[in-house]
Amino acid sequence: MPPESRPPAVKRRAIYIFLVCAVLFGLGQFHRYSGGVVMLPVANDLGIAVENLGIAAAVLFFASALVQVPTGMALDRFGPRIILPMITSLGVVGSLMLAIATSLHEVVAARILIGVGYSAIMMSSYVLFAKWFPPTKFATLASWLLAASSFGGIMASGPLAYIIEHYGWRSPFIVIGSLTFLVLVIGVYIIQDVPPKYKRDEATPVTIGQSIRGYGEVLLHPKFFNLLAMGFVSYGPAVAILGMWGGPYLEKNYGLDGVERGQILFLMTVVVPIGALFFGPLDRIFRSRKKIIITAVLTELVAFSILGLVDDLPLWSIACLFVYIAFIQQYYVVLGAHCRNSFPDYLVGRANSTLNLISIMGVGFMQSLFGWVLSVNGETGYETSFLMVAGLLVVALVIYSGSSEKSLFARIDR
Numbered sequence: 001m002p003p004e005s006r007p008p009a010v011k012r013r014a015i016y017i018f019l020v021c022a023v024l025f026g027l028g029q030f031h032r033y034s035g036g037v038v039m040l041p042v043a044n045d046l047g048i049a050v051e052n053l054g055i056a057a058a059v060l061f062f063a064s065a066l067v068q069v070p071t072g073m074a075l076d077r078f079g080p081r082i083i084l085p086m087i088t089s090l091g092v093v094g095s096l097m098l099a100i101a102t103s104l105h106e107v108v109a110a111r112i113l114i115g116v117g118y119s120a121i122m123m124s125s126y127v128l129f130a131k132w133f134p135p136t137k138f139a140t141l142a143s144w145l146l147a148a149s150s151f152g153g154i155m156a157s158g159p160l161a162y163i164i165e166h167y168g169w170r171s172p173f174i175v176i177g178s179l180t181f182l183v184l185v186i187g188v189y190i191i192q193d194v195p196p197k198y199k200r201d202e203a204t205p206v207t208i209g210q211s212i213r214g215y216g217e218v219l220l221h222p223k224f225f226n227l228l229a230m231g232f233v234s235y236g237p238a239v240a241i242l243g244m245w246g247g248p249y250l251e252k253n254y255g256l257d258g259v260e261r262g263q264i265l266f267l268m269t270v271v272v273p274i275g276a277l278f279f280g281p282l283d284r285i286f287r288s289r290k291k292i293i294i295t296a297v298l299t300e301l302v303a304f305s306i307l308g309l310v311d312d313l314p315l316w317s318i319a320c321l322f323v324y325i326a327f328i329q330q331y332y333v334v335l336g337a338h339c340r341n342s343f344p345d346y347l348v349g350r351a352n353s354t355l356n357l358i359s360i361m362g363v364g365f366m367q368s369l370f371g372w373v374l375s376v377n378g379e380t381g382y383e384t385s386f387l388m389v390a391g392l393l394v395v396a397l398v399i400y401s402g403s404s405e406k407s408l409f410a411r412i413d414r
Contacts, residue, residue: 054371
């Protein structure tokens with residue numbers, strides 16, 4: 001049955017499914033963005049060197065990236081209703097472990113569990129959206145997901161800094177873990193893999209071997225590499241600042257305290273939903289996703305070049321550049337739509353999980369990159385790191401320029 005002609009009860013359930021996905025994704029965003037605020041207090045409390053924080057921050061993203069492919073296979077085989085609560089429960093355990101951590105090793109272990117636990121939410125959301133909503137609304141839904149889930153990033157900035165100053169850094173993770181468990185329980189009752197009378201694609205995998213062959217179909221297409229190149233830089237630059245190094249940078253170069261740093265990071269999180277809502281409908285207005293993405297990344301390249309090349313920038317200009325980077329990186333919703341429309345329904349989960357893997361690996365790489373550069377040259381490490389990010393954006397632009405906006409497969413969805 002076409003999504004547009006489904007009865008009101010089915011459409012209501014689709015909305016409830018969207019809300020569950022958005023809340024869970026927002027709780028995951030709290031963990032992804034909280035590093036810029038919480039890592040310095042953690043380091044001070046546990047006696048961890050600042051340059052080692054890059055590893056503690058990056059392992060969350062590396063762990064999340066490493067499970068993207070098996071999670072995508074599991075989603076294709078068993079569906080989100082089983083896989084989403086099963087995997088996300090590990091994030092609950094990780095949140096509670098982080099709240100009682102007493103050493104760097106325990107922090108790293110907890111963040112690995114968090115990275116794995118919250119890794120299935122976006123992929124599960126995309127798979128559910130593909131089944132419960134019309135294909136033409138995918139980019140809009142992806143933008144709404146980011147916008148609706150932005151409460152997690154907002155809470156991980158200024159509000160988190162205030163809570164840490166008054167109540168310590170441990171209690172927020174107990175609250176987030178408990179809320180995640182509560183929403184998972186609700187989700188078990190609300191989420192269904194497909195709506196009534198949904199006509200399944202005959203190519204939907206029923207064995208692990210078929211899932212692996214599906215990944216082969218995705219990865220062996222030469223034009224998919226162009227999308228992956230852009231995916232590598234589509235998430236990492238902004239999260240490297242917001243999720244870890246923005247706070248230490250502002251402390252070192254401008255002497256800001258925790259609350260002051262949190263205020264600037266708060267502004268970054270506020271523009272995330274604005275950017276997502278801005279980019280969501282653009283592909284229907286301009287019709288060319290490729291031109292939208294290239295234009296956005298060119299302006300981001302300018303911003304990082306300014307950060308790396310211009311000395312003694314006033315604080316207000318730094319704040320504006322950070323905010324702009326957070327805003328413009330929401331072009332990821334358009335990239336996700338580009339990827340989704342390049343593959344038939346039976347490969348959407350594996351294509352998007354692969355794109356997510358690469359984008360999350362990009363986050364881990366860039367957070368580690370900042371930490372490595374700072375350990376080698378603490379004096380100009382931030383400026384060097386900004387320029388290296390700019391160089392990565394140039395490489396990604398060159399490769400992505402060869403991508404195609406047509407379906408990569410001649411096969412038509414059933």
